[in-house]
Amino acid sequence: MKRKPPPNPFEAQRKAAQRAALNALRRARRTAEKAGVSLSEWEGEFLDSVSERVKTHGRAFGDPELGAPGQALSAMQGRKLKEIAAKAKGEPPKPRWGRRLKS
Numbered sequence: 268m269k270r271k272p273p274p275n276p277f278e279a280q281r282k283a284a285q286r287a288a289l290n291a292l293r294r295a296r297r298t299a300e301k302a303g304v305s306l307s308e309w310e311g312e313f314l315d316s317v318s319e320r321v322k323t324h325g326r327a328f329g330d331p332e333l334g335a336p337g338q339a340l341s342a343m344q345g346r347k348l349k350e351i352a353a354k355a356k357g358e359p360p361k362p363r364w365g366r367r368l369k370s
Contacts, residue, residue: 281337285325288339291348292318299355310351317344 296314299306306314317340320327326339334341340348350360 277337281325281339284337285321285339288321288327289318291352292321295348295352295355298352302355302357304355304357306351306354310354313347314351317348 292314296306296311317327321339326334327344328334328341333343353360
């Protein structure tokens with residue numbers, strides 16, 4: 268009887284990152300809908316296009332230098348997703364590095 272080869276740990280990590288990214292995208296949209304927060308046209312389009320690319324290609328960026336190996340989202344896509352999720356929760360926007368918000 269032939270044994271099944273052991274699973275590739277890098278492949279398992281890549282699949283887990285893909286599932287995590289899709290779940291985070293769904294969670295951000297669902298939170299915004301439940302809270303009644305209207306996302307801008309750009310934000311809705313961003314969530315749709317990124318989730319479609321992750322489903323189709325396994326990651327949402329083409330250039331390997333834009334993200335870490337095995338990750339589904341680039342660094343900037345992850346940052347924008349966090350901003351959209353914070354907006355959906357009703358949290359105030361965090362100041363970017365080097366900028367201060369006037370109170």
